[in-house]
Amino acid sequence: PASRRSAGTRRGPLAAGLYEFLRFGVKQGWACLFGALMLGLLIATHFAYPAHAPLARYDFLFLAAVAIQAAMLAGGLETRDEAVVILAFHVVGTVMEIHKTAIGSWIYPEPSLFRIGGVPLFTGFMYAAVGSYLARVWRLFDFRFTRHPSLVALSLLSVAIYANFLLNDRFPDVRIGLIAAAALLFGRTTIRFKVWRVHRAMPLPLGLVLVSLFIWFAENIGTATGTWLYPGQRIAWSMVPLSKLASWALLMILSYTLVAWVNGIAGPDGEPIDDGAIVPSRAC
Known part of the structure; x- marks a missing residue:
């Protein structure tokens, strides 16, 4: 009945469209x-x-990240299955950070106690933030797909992506080939979101x-706050090159x-x- 429709619907398609746009922004946030x-903690x-x-700044960030993750899990904002994904991407990111800082790809210029080599332990949570976003947005928007590639194919691609990140300082960088493979796998895939x-x-x-672009914006915030620095930013800050979008897009596929x-x-x-996945209950 009309009396039960939302105010946005009763006021016409323009109001309904605006409401849906605002609802999209709130759910994304x-x-x-x-x-x-x-990011707020990096800036503050x-x-x-x-x-x-x-307590060093990096150590404060690490303890704050642990507290936030614990609170989200305890409060039901993340499921246990999502927490497993986040932990896995945390480990994957930390291992890559250890390698990349060892070869000088970027540095963390401040001292800290909680660290492995040149990598403060809070950095794994920056990768975990990507996993957290994907896990939550998947559930909040009830993702559905058409012509999706198999999880086995995606897993093989992800292993190749990670291996390339770890080995491209000693072997040829095959990033362009990996991007082509990703385009081939995902080229016909449509995502449906509610x-x-x-x-x-x-x-x-x-x-x-689009998600990679927002990660690129976040990386600019990270370097502008001096939290980590690329070699060209050690004397004076400059924007992270747009070429990093390709790297983040590939890491997005891994997550x-x-x-x-x-x-x-x-x-x-x-x-x-796809029957190979572990499908949890749809907790809201």
Whole structure:
């Protein structure tokens, strides 16, 4: 009945469209909660953290990240299955950080106690923020897919991506080939996401690129606050090159694959279309 329709619907398609747009933004912000809190901490501690505090800034960031993750898990904002994905990507990211800082790809210029080699332990949580976002956005928007590649194929691609990141300083960098392989796998895939009442559709590669772009923005915040620095930023800050988008897009695929194994791939009707995944209960 008309009396039960929302105010946005009763006021016409323009109001309904605006409401759905705002709802989309709120749900995206909610999915980004952990990443947004971490970025907020990077900015706040850059400007306001005491220079001679007994606890180093990096160590404060590490303890704060642990506390935030524990609170989100205890409060039901993340499921246990999502926490496993986040932990896995934390480990994957930390191992890569240890290697990349050892060969001078970037540095963490401040002292810290909680660290492995040149890598403060809070950095793994920056990778975990990507996994947290993907896990939460998948659930909040009830992702469904058409023509999705198999999880086995995605896993093989992810292993190749990770190996290339670890070995491209000693062997030829095959990043372009990996991007081509990803384009081949995802080229025909459509993602359907529910903002309000119906599922909307968009090409999945476009969604991955858009998320990579936001990660690139976040990386600029990280370097602008001096939290980590690339070689060209040690004397004076400059924007992170747009070429890093390719790196983040590939890392996104790695995180995406981990989340897909946990959540499963649902078809347009909501039924699973890949039996290899571990499909948890749909907790809201």
